[in-house]
Every structure is written in C-alpha cells, then in structure tokens.
Amino acid sequence: MATVTTPGQKAGGAPGGERIATASIAALINDAIVPKPSLRKTFAAMMAREFRVLARNAITTFVRSVMQPFLFVFVFAYVLPKIGGGMMVAGGSGGHGAPGGGVNFATILVPGLMASMLLMQGIMGTTMPLVMEFGYQRTIEDRALAPVPLGLLGIQKILAGAVQSFIGALIVFPIVLLVHAPGQAPHVDVTNWAVFAVVMVFGSTMTSSLGMLLGTLLDPRKMQVLFAVVLLPLTMLGCVYYPWSALSAIKWLQIVTLVNPMVYMAEGLRAVLTPSMHHMPLWAVFLALIGGTLLFGTLGIRTFRNRVVN
Amino acid sequence: MTDTAPAAITTRDLRKTYRSARGDVEAVRGVDLNVPSGEFFGLLGPNGAGKSTTIGMLTTLVAPTGGTALVAGHDVAKDPVGVKRRIGVVTQTNTLDMQLTVAENLEFRSRFFGLSAGQARKRAAQLIDAFGLGDRRKAMATQLSGGQARRLMIARALVHKPEVLFLDEPTAALDPQTRVNLWNILQVLHDQGQTVLLTTHYMEEAEELCDRIAVVDHGTVLAEGTVDELKQDAGAETVVTVRFEEQIKPDFPERMGLTARSSVSSAETDGDQIRVFSSEPEGLLGDLVEMGTREGLHVRDATQTKPSLETVFLALTGREYRE
Ligand SMILES: Nc1ncnc2c1ncn2[C@@H]1O[C@H](COP(=O)(O)OP(=O)(O)OP(=O)(O)O)[C@@H](O)[C@H]1O
Ligand SMILES: [Mg+2]
Numbered sequence: 001m002a003t004v005t006t007p008g009q010k011a012g013g014a015p016g017g018e019r020i021a022t023a024s025i026a027a028l029i030n031d032a033i034v035p036k037p038s039l040r041k042t043f044a045a046m047m048a049r050e051f052r053v054l055a056r057n058a059i060t061t062f063v064r065s066v067m068q069p070f071l072f073v074f075v076f077a078y079v080l081p082k083i084g085g086g087m088m089v090a091g092g093s094g095g096h097g098a099p100g101g102g103v104n105f106a107t108i109l110v111p112g113l114m115a116s117m118l119l120m121q122g123i124m125g126t127t128m129p130l131v132m133e134f135g136y137q138r139t140i141e142d143r144a145l146a147p148v149p150l151g152l153l154g155i156q157k158i159l160a161g162a163v164q165s166f167i168g169a170l171i172v173f174p175i176v177l178l179v180h181a182p183g184q185a186p187h188v189d190v191t192n193w194a195v196f197a198v199v200m201v202f203g204s205t206m207t208s209s210l211g212m213l214l215g216t217l218l219d220p221r222k223m224q225v226l227f228a229v230v231l232l233p234l235t236m237l238g239c240v241y242y243p244w245s246a247l248s249a250i251k252w253l254q255i256v257t258l259v260n261p262m263v264y265m266a267e268g269l270r271a272v273l274t275p276s277m278h279h280m281p282l283w284a285v286f287l288a289l290i291g292g293t294l295l296f297g298t299l300g301i302r303t304f305r306n307r308v309v310n
Numbered sequence: 311m312t313d314t315a316p317a318a319i320t321t322r323d324l325r326k327t328y329r330s331a332r333g334d335v336e337a338v339r340g341v342d343l344n345v346p347s348g349e350f351f352g353l354l355g356p357n358g359a360g361k362s363t364t365i366g367m368l369t370t371l372v373a374p375t376g377g378t379a380l381v382a383g384h385d386v387a388k389d390p391v392g393v394k395r396r397i398g399v400v401t402q403t404n405t406l407d408m409q410l411t412v413a414e415n416l417e418f419r420s421r422f423f424g425l426s427a428g429q430a431r432k433r434a435a436q437l438i439d440a441f442g443l444g445d446r447r448k449a450m451a452t453q454l455s456g457g458q459a460r461r462l463m464i465a466r467a468l469v470h471k472p473e474v475l476f477l478d479e480p481t482a483a484l485d486p487q488t489r490v491n492l493w494n495i496l497q498v499l500h501d502q503g504q505t506v507l508l509t510t511h512y513m514e515e516a517e518e519l520c521d522r523i524a525v526v527d528h529g530t531v532l533a534e535g536t537v538d539e540l541k542q543d544a545g546a547e548t549v550v551t552v553r554f555e556e557q558i559k560p561d562f563p564e565r566m567g568l569t570a571r572s573s574v575s576s577a578e579t580d581g582d583q584i585r586v587f588s589s590e591p592e593g594l595l596g597d598l599v600e601m602g603t604r605e606g607l608h609v610r611d612a613t614q615t616k617p618s619l620e621t622v623f624l625a626l627t628g629r630e631y632r633e
Binding site: 021022024025026027028029030031032033034035036037038041042045046048049052053056132136137138139140141142143144145146147148149150308309310 | 328366369370371372373390391394395397399401403404405406407408409410414415418419420421422423424425429433436437439440441442468469470471494495498499501502503504
C-alpha cells in the first residue's frame with residue numbers, strides 16, 4: 001500500500017474560526033493513558049452516570065415520586081375520613097376475606113400504595129429513559145459502544161430503574177405518617193425485616209425488568225398505550241385498595257388478577273406491614289416476585305439486545 | 311492477506327440483509343475490505359449505498375447476515391467486546407448523551423473505558439482544550455451547534471486511544487469552514503499514525519483525506535484503490551457536458567463522428583444534454599457547440615469536469631454523482 005496524496009497544502013490554512021491547535025490534537029494520541037477497562041469499572045461508571053442524571057433532575061424526580069403518594073394519601077386518609085367516607089373503610093363490610101375490624105383505610109392503603117409506587121417508579125425509571133434513548137437519534141449507541149456485553153448494559157439499566165422504584169416506594173412511609181385526618185393514622189410496622197427486604201428488592205427488580213421489556217417492545221410513538229393498557233389496569237386491579245382475599249366475592253376476578261404482578265407486591269407488603277390483615281401465603285409472593293424478575297429480566301434483556309443491534 | 315502491515319480491518323464477503331414484514335433490504339452484498347494499520351481509508355458512496363450499514367457491522371452495532379469481519383484482530387460477531395475496547399466511533403447521527411454536559415460526556419465515556427474518575431477528568435480537559443470546546447464545557451450536549459456536537463463526538467471517540475477510528479459522514483451538514491477545520495483535525499490524527507475509516511458522499515473529502523478509497527453503491531464495492539489509481543483505472547478522463555435548449559437525438563454522437571474519435575472513450579446523450587468522456591479534451595467543447603449549431607440546437611450551458619473522483623464515479627456507475 002502506498003502512502004499517496006496526503007495533501008497537507010490545504011490543511012495548513014483553515015480560514016478563521018476556531019484555530020486548530022495541531023500540537024494539542026497530536027498530543028491526544030501520544031499522551032493518552034492506555035485504559036484497562038473491566039466489567040466492574042464500566043458497570044460502576046454507568047451507574048454513576050445514571051445517578052448524575054438523576055441528581056441533575058432531582059427536583060422533577062422528587063416531585064414525580066412524591067406527588068402521587070401524597071395525593072392518594074391526602075384523599076383517602078384525610079379528605080374521605082373527614083367528609084364521612086366511613087363506608088370506604090374496607091374493614092366495615094365484613095366480607096369473608098376482609099381484614100379484622102378496627103383497621104382503618106390508611107392502614108390498608110399503605111402496602112397497596114407502596115406497591116403502586118414500586119410499579120410506577122420502576123416503569124418510569126426504566127421505560128422512559130429507554131424510549132428516549134431508542135428514539136430517532138439512538139443515543140443508546142453511546143452506552144452500547146462501551147466495552148462490555150450488551151447484556152450487562154441491560155442489567156445496569158434494570159438495576160438503575162430498580163433503585164428508583166425502591167426509593168419511590170419508601171417515600172410513601174413519611175407521607176402516610178404526616179398526612180392523615182386526626183385519629184386516622186395508619187398502623188404499620190415492619191414485622192419482619194428480612195421478608196420486607198426480599199419483597200422490596202424483588203418487587204423493584206421485577207417492575208424495572210417489566211419496564212425494560214415494555215421500553216424495548218413498545219413503539220415510542222405509542223407511549224400513551226403504556227398508561228392506558230398497562231399502568232392503569234395493573235394499578236386499578238392490583239389489590240391496592242383491598243386485599244386479594246377480599247376478592248373472593250368476585251371469584252373470576254380473583255383468579256384473573258393472579259396474572260397481575262402488582263398483586264404480589266401489595267400482598268407481600270401487606271404480609272409484613274399489616275400482618276393482622278389477610279394476605280397471600282409468602283411462598284406465592286416470593287415465587288411470583290423472584291420468578292417475575294427472572295422472566296421479565298430475561299425477556300427484557302433479549303429484546304434490549306435485539307433493539308440495540310440491528 | 312499478503313500485506314505485511316498488520317491489518318486493522320479485514321472483511322470477507324460481508325453481507326447484511328435487513329429483514330422486515332415490509333420486505334427485505336439487501337443493504338450490503340458481499341464486501342471485502344483490507345485496511346492496514348495506520349491507513350486513512352474512505353468509503354465513498356451516495357445515499358443508501360450501504361456505508362452506515364458497513365460501519366455498523368464493523369463497530370458491532372449491526373449484526374452481519376453473512377461473511378466475516380475482523381477489526382483490530384477481533385471478530386465482530388464472536389468477540390464484540392474485544393472489538394469495542396479497541397475502536398472509537400463517530401456515528402452519523404448525533405448520539406451524544408443529551409442528559410449530560412460536554413465535559414461529562416467525555417468524563418463518563420473515559421470511565422466506561424476504565425479510566426479512574428481523576429484520570430477521566432484530566433483526559434476530558436485535554437480533549438476539550440484540543441477540540442476548542444473550552445467555552446462550552448459546562449453546556450448541555452443539547453445546546454451545541456452542529457459543528458460543536460460533531461467535534462465533541464470525535465473527541466469522545468478518542469478518549470481511550472482507539473486502534474481504529476470510525477467516522478460516519480463526519481462533515482455532513484457542516485458549513486465549509488467547519489468542514490475544513492475538521493479535515494485538519496483528522497489530518498493531524500492521521501499524521502500521528504491513527505488508523506481511520508471514514509465514510510462520505512463528498513468526493514473532495516475523500517480526495518483530500520484518504521490514502522485509499524472504496525467506491526460503494528448498492529451494497530457493493532465498485533472500485534478500490536488510491537485516488538491516483540482510481541483515476542488511472544476508471545476516470546483519467548475529462549467529462550465535457552453540453553446542455554442545449556432542445557432535445558438531442560440519440561444518434562447525434564454517431565452522426566457527428568464523435569464515437570469514431572480515438573481520444574473519446576464514450577459519448578452519451580441524455581435528453582437535452584450530451585456527455586463526452588475524453589483523455590484529450592482540448593477543443594472538444596468548441597467542437598460540440600459547433601456540432602450542435604449544425605443541428606440547429608442552441609447551447610444552454612456547458613461544463614468541463616477535470617479527472618476527479620466525480621468523473622470516476624460517473625465512469626463507474628454511468629450516473630451523475632449527486633448527494
Ligand atoms: N434499520 C434498517 N432497517 C431496514 N433497512 C435499512 C435499515 N438501515 C438501513 N437500511 C437500508 O439499507 C440501505 C443502506 O443504508 P445505509 O444507511 O447503510 O446507507 P448509507 O450509505 O449510510 O446512506 P447515507 O449516505 O444516506 O447515510 C438503504 O436502502 C436503507 O434504506
Ligand atoms: Mg449513512
């Protein structure tokens with residue numbers, strides 16, 4: 001191969017504008033540290049990037065994670081009790097799966113609301129960034145070119161979403177403790193920290209895995225569908241406002257809701273936070289949350305890889 | 311591989327067919343490339359030729375549907391991580407991290423490649439300085455002009471001293487001055503031994519920068535070689551084009567004895583214009599005008615294109631080179 005035509009003549013005289021510092025460009029090649037990437041370092045750097053972005057959007061992130069639980073709690077634990085919404089109290093109906101008497105609605109609401117936040121934040125924290133990054137400009141390629149397998153990038157995205165989901169759910173605690181009508185304070189207590197940790201951790205990884213699957217499957221232009229077809233039905237029929245056992249009055253619905261991942265998070269949290277109420281057996285909850293994480297995670301990472309690589 | 315220089319890029323019968331419900335697109339149909347280390351190699355071709363698809367396969371972002379490709383000694387399909395460690399990529403679209411600032415784009419990319427946070431900050435500062443982005447270091451990536459974004463993308467592709475730098479139409483949509491600026495940068499990088507694969511649809515860009523060029527269209531390589539070789543093989547000829555007010559009869563070149571001239575390799579009519587390829591163009595333009603007048607044609611305009619990649623492309627494809 002010949003070293004032909006390297007017309008340096010024209011190269012010398014760039015007209016005006018930013019002058020090119022030849023020496024400093026050359027130094028980029030000559031003074032470069034030869035990097036030694038490792039999976040761990042790259043993964044950590046990607047997580048650091050995620051948190052830098054979250055911190056930059058701290059205010060909107062915060063508002064997003066506080067508004068929903070605040071409004072829920074405000075309406076259900078303050079407004080309704082005040083205006084005499086006693087009939088809202090699930091304990092009053094005496095249906096055969098209903099919780100023992102004396103449990104106010106705020107108490108029933110806490111686990112459900114936390115589950116709902118796990119879902120909302122898990123999906124928001126995973127699906128939305130993905131949709132943006134797979135948009136017209138495909139900024140995902142920035143990360144896809146990092147020297148790690150794409151599967152690891154997928155896992156990193158799921159983990160970042162899970163952290164947001166986890167924090168989003170915890171925010172419910174201070175809100176319910178602060179916002180309620182007099183005498184309507186919820187009676188919640190973490191009765192088993194290990195179970196609580198398992199439910200919270202796998203609840204958040206399951207929702208962000210689901211978020212990964214949705215974010216890589218859905219057409220970005222049809223994002224409204226996400227709310228209408230996924231988030232709204234899952235939340236409304238996710239045993240947020242009543243325990244699953246209470247659904248025994250509507251047997252078919254009780255069976256159908258078993259496909260709703262939301263149910264297991266709500267029931268799992270109920271089991272640790274308000275054990276006096278009926279709840280699903282823990283083995284079913286664990287099986288669903290861990291199995292759901294593995295299932296959605298595997299499928300999600302597969303669709304993610306297929307979306308990144310044409 | 312007869313070359314003694316270590317190959318930076320080697321492809322064998324590389325193919326890509328995009329499959330979809332709306333039909334398959336054969337974007338790349340068997341490309342063989344051999345780019346030695348240290349070379350500045352160009353893929354020149356019009357829109358839809360398959361340039362981005364080829365770069366995509368070489369940079370692991372597009373999965374080949376046939377053939378093989380080795381980049382920096384690693385197989386793109388079998389060892390994508392090995393490839394990614396050793397390449398820098400400037401994609402055709404702006405893929406900067408829009409959530410980050412200019413400095414952060416460089417810092418995080420450096421850290422993705424294993425630099426510590428401190429080393430990354432230093433490297434970012436060095437790159438920002440060299441690429442003249444000092445006053446934009448705290449700007450968000452979304453706030454950059456086209457030229458600034460392009461420079462940042464090149465800077466970002468260099469954080470880890472890649473063995474091979476890929477640039478997909480780096481100067482598209484830039485004003486002429488910014489383009490020349492970028493050329494200078496690329497020239498300096500090349501002078502330091504940087505291996506570069508660049509795609510472009512600008513003839514003069516390929517001519518200005520590249521040691522060797524492959525002219526591609528419809529997913530195949532039409533010709534490959536140094537600029538001089540290409541001109542020698544296919545286009546050491548001037549193209550004289552005359553456009554008339556009236557339509558030209560297809561037998562015009564024949565009747566006027568043009569095709570019989572030894573200096574004319576071909577003459578073709580196309581509606582109201584005639585195009586003549588010649589190695590001795592002196593006086594040809596005048597002859598054409600005079601011949602036209604004899605036919606009762608009125609000249610509208612005339613151009614004479616000196617041997618260049620433009621004429622090479624014309625000779626290779628029989629089509630005018632339009633972007
Ligand atoms: N993701 C895709 N799915 C289907 N077809 C595609 C895809 N990407 C590219 N193509 C098609 O493959 C062919 C080659 O496209 P490619 O982007 O590689 O060309 P190019 O040479 O880079 O063109 P340009 O100069 O416009 O960037 C085109 O016909 C294009 O429509
Ligand atoms: Mg392209």
